[in-house]
Amino acid sequence: MSGITLTNRKKVLEKKKLSFSESLYLPAIFGGMLITLKHFFMKKATISYPDVKRPFSKVYRGKHVLKRDDQGRENCTACGLCAVSCPAEAITIVADERKKGEEHLYREEKYASVYEINMLRCIFCGLCEEACPKDAIYLTEDLTPANFTRQDFIYGKDKLVQPLNESCHPKTNQPYIKDGKPYEYKNPVYTK
Amino acid sequence: MKVTIDGHTIEVEPGTTILQAARMIGGDVVPPAMCYYSKLKDSGGKCRTCIVEVSKGSEKDPRPMPKLVASCRTTVMDGMEVKNFTSERVLEARRGVVEFLLINHPLDCPVCDQAGECHLQDLAYEHGSAKTRYEEERRKYDMVDIGDKIKLHMTRCILCYRCVFTADQITDKRVHGVLHRGDSAEIGTYIEKAIENDFSGNVIDVCPVGALTDKTFRFKSRVWFVKPMLASRSCDKCCGKVVLWTSGKDVHRVTARKDQFGEVEEFICNTCRFDKKHLNDWTIEGPAPIEKQSVISANKYKQGLKVTAPQKIEYGNRPLLG
Numbered sequence: 001m002s003g004i005t006l007t008n009r010k011k012v013l014e015k016k017k018l019s020f021s022e023s024l025y026l027p028a029i030f031g032g033m034l035i036t037l038k039h040f041f042m043k044k045a046t047i048s049y050p051d052v053k054r055p056f057s058k059v060y061r062g063k064h065v066l067k068r069d070d071q072g073r074e075n076c077t078a079c080g081l082c083a084v085s086c087p088a089e090a091i092t093i094v095a096d097e098r099k100k101g102e103e104h105l106y107r108e109e110k111y112a113s114v115y116e117i118n119m120l121r122c123i124f125c126g127l128c129e130e131a132c133p134k135d136a137i138y139l140t141e142d143l144t145p146a147n148f149t150r151q152d153f154i155y156g157k158d159k160l161v162q163p164l165n166e167s168c169h170p171k172t173n174q175p176y177i178k179d180g181k182p183y184e185y186k187n188p189v190y191t192k
Numbered sequence: 193m194k195v196t197i198d199g200h201t202i203e204v205e206p207g208t209t210i211l212q213a214a215r216m217i218g219g220d221v222v223p224p225a226m227c228y229y230s231k232l233k234d235s236g237g238k239c240r241t242c243i244v245e246v247s248k249g250s251e252k253d254p255r256p257m258p259k260l261v262a263s264c265r266t267t268v269m270d271g272m273e274v275k276n277f278t279s280e281r282v283l284e285a286r287r288g289v290v291e292f293l294l295i296n297h298p299l300d301c302p303v304c305d306q307a308g309e310c311h312l313q314d315l316a317y318e319h320g321s322a323k324t325r326y327e328e329e330r331r332k333y334d335m336v337d338i339g340d341k342i343k344l345h346m347t348r349c350i351l352c353y354r355c356v357f358t359a360d361q362i363t364d365k366r367v368h369g370v371l372h373r374g375d376s377a378e379i380g381t382y383i384e385k386a387i388e389n390d391f392s393g394n395v396i397d398v399c400p401v402g403a404l405t406d407k408t409f410r411f412k413s414r415v416w417f418v419k420p421m422l423a424s425r426s427c428d429k430c431c432g433k434v435v436l437w438t439s440g441k442d443v444h445r446v447t448a449r450k451d452q453f454g455e456v457e458e459f460i461c462n463t464c465r466f467d468k469k470h471l472n473d474w475t476i477e478g479p480a481p482i483e484k485q486s487v488i489s490a491n492k493y494k495q496g497l498k499v500t501a502p503q504k505i506e507y508g509n510r511p512l513l514g
Contacts, residue, residue: 079302080414084490095411110303110411133302 030058061124064117066161067108074161077137082128082137090121091128108134114161115160118146119153195268197221197244198278206397210240210263210274215453216376222314222453223276224286225295226400227352228264230455234359236264239350240289241315245282248273253361262377283319290320290427296331297401298347299324306402308415308487311454312350333378338368339387341407342396346378349403355379355395362459363389379403390429393465397448408466409445416487420480425473429461435480436471443469449480 021027049056056062067075079093096113098106105111128137145151193204195213198221204213212230223244228236231313236242242264246257251271261281262273276282294316301307352369356379359366368381381387387395395404411466418437425432437445446465448456468474482489 029314036360075249077302078411079307080417081302084416091255095413099335 001174007023015021019041034103053110056141059085060141061126061129063119063144064128064138064155064160065138065142066115067136067138068164072164073105074104074109074111075107075134075135076112076115077106077108078090078115079163081131082131085127085131086122087125088121088123090118090123091157092116092118112157115157117155117160119155120150193268194269195270195272195274197274198276203254204205204268208268210244210246210261210266210268210272211236212261212354213268214274214276217303218305221276223263224319225353225453226311226315226350229357229398229409231459232354232357232361232398235352237262237415239293239352241293241319243278243285243289245275246290247279248270248277261506271506286319287321290316291325293350294320294324295326295348297350298330300348304345304348304402305405305410305415306348306399311400311404316409324328324508331375337407338381338404341393341462342387343405343407343410344379345378345403345405348401349379350401351377351379352400354398354400354427355404358395358398358459359387359392361391362391362394363387373396390461390463394448394456394459395461397450397459400454406445408467408469412444413437413439416490420488422449422477422480423474424477425464425466425468425475427461431458431460432464433458433468434460434464434474436474436476438471441471441473445469459487 003075028122045176069075078093080093080095083089083091083093092114093112093116094114098109123140126139129139144153193208194201195204195208195210196202197210197214197217201222202213202217204216204411211223211225211228215230223242225236226239226244228239228242240262241269242262243260244263245260248254249257249272250269250272254271262303263276293312297312301310301313303308307313331347336344336346338344353370356366356369359368364430366385369378370377372378393406396406399405415437418439421436423436424433425434434446437447446460446468448458448460448465451457453500457498458494469508
């Protein structure tokens with residue numbers, strides 16, 4: 001070996017002979033145990049997840065929800081702005097025309113008969129939420145759970161549309177307020 | 193005759209209107225037009241979006257015109273100087289015109305099939321204000337089926353009369369027109385008579401808003417999800433040169449080709465427009481040029497893409513024809 005070194009921080013280890021107390025190892029063992037014992041009484045870094053959940057940030061973007069308005073009608077009108085703004089091209093929409101007698105189900109004359117989000121493609125950027133002119137899509141604090149097949153990650157309207165008995169805003173979870181008091185939510189009657 | 197528009201000077205024939213002269217110069221000086229249509233005689237003078245300021249009447253009489261004039265109806269004079277986008281007065285007045293046009297417009301763009309290729313949308317985006325001051329109830333009409341292929345949404349109509357002129361001049365018999373007067377004026381067909389003519393479908397193309405829309409395309413897709421392709425076929429009624437709006441192997445709708453001012457290049461017949469909705473009916477010439485800023489070009493291709501009539505066109509790894 002010549003005298004060329006890559007760095008000047010190199011240290012040469014010297015193997016010293018241990019003193020008597022060091023060769024007993026006991027002080028080092030107790031020192032280590034003390035550190036372990038200290039950690040028993042420290043605040044835990046982990047939580048027991050399904051029972052305890054961490055609070056989400058207010059701007060957290062999780063699973064999407066298709067909102068209904070205060071009369072239980074779907075807000076989405078299948079304008080396609082979410083799909084065109086989606087950088088991951090995760091959204092597929094098929095529009096349909098509202099028929100007579102469906103006015104209590106859909107707010108506009110056009111509605112999305114198919115609304116699918118591929119959760120494997122989605123990057124949860126929230127651009128769909130921003131593009132929506134009808135206040136219809138929101139990213140909530142829910143997570144999209146793991147699954148076994150790819151097909152199960154394509155969320156259709158059955159998983160996305162806000163359930164009918166919910167009477168609060170999907171994002172803020174605040175109840176709808178009308179005339180200063182919580183709005184009494186009426187379930188629309190479905191007729192087939 | 194010499195005319196100067198926004199500092200650009202051009203020689204034109206006598207009898208040319210200011211709008212035509214501006215279109216000859218092209219580029220940024222062209223005033224927007226909602227009712228004027230160069231292919232239709234007598235069109236123009238109704239919407240007032242093309243108003244300009246004449247700051248110098250002519251060489252002989254250099255006084256400025258006191259009021260803003262409609263450029264589609266005012267012919268040029270020798271030595272005339274016109275201010276369009278350089279005039280603060282014009283921009284202010286145009287903002288007012290857009291506000292008036294939007295007073296009764298329902299603003300249902302998320303539902304409307306015209307959204308994305310709507311001239312009123314472009315106009316409002318470029319010249320209008322972002323908010324409405326109108327609080328009264330907008331006029332309402334029921335939807336009307338004009339024939340089995342055309343849908344009329346009278347609520348969206350801005351009464352430009354283009355479709356009336358089209359029916360008058362392109363087809364041999366006009367059965368629809370403007371009924372009533374003033375605020376209650378509406379396009380109608382007198383007892384909802386169907387327009388049955390080989391060229392009646394062109395009223396869809398000339399309509400600057402979504403008032404007359406293709407029923408066969410109704411709610412099928414959005415214009416920014418379909419790819420416009422230039423295509424042609426030999427047709428004994430018309431030129432057969434069209435734009436196919438495709439996605440994959442499906443032809444969603446057929447329209448006439450439009451020039452840079454959004455006007456139809458050549459009118460097409462109803463057979464081409466409504467009945468030939470299969471790729472095998474057409475010879476594909478290549479992708480239609482789209483403005484780069486347009487939402488139609490989103491996720492697709494850029495302007496100026498030149499393609500020489502290929503036998504097989506592919507997008508990515510999905511063959512379109514084969």
